[in-house]
Amino acid sequence: MISDLMSYKCNACGGSFPSQDELMKHAGQAHGKQSYNCKACGTSFNSEQELMQHGKQAHGM
Ligand SMILES: [Zn+2]
Ligand SMILES: [Zn+2]
Secondary structure, eight states, X not given: OOOTTXXXXXXXXOOEESSHHHHHHHHHHHHOOOOEEOTXXXXXXXXXXXXXXXXXXXXXX
């Protein structure tokens, strides 16, 4: 039986987690995914490219 609480799915391995926090923790440990945080507003991104794009659009950097 699958719990409704486990609604956060890992795209890499299909594992389910109760919160995005747990999912991020898992991704970092199991798949070596690093998160890139915006220095201006703290939003996190999965790739440096996304972060750069956000910086340009949101902060004009
Ligand atoms: Zn995974
Ligand atoms: Zn930002």
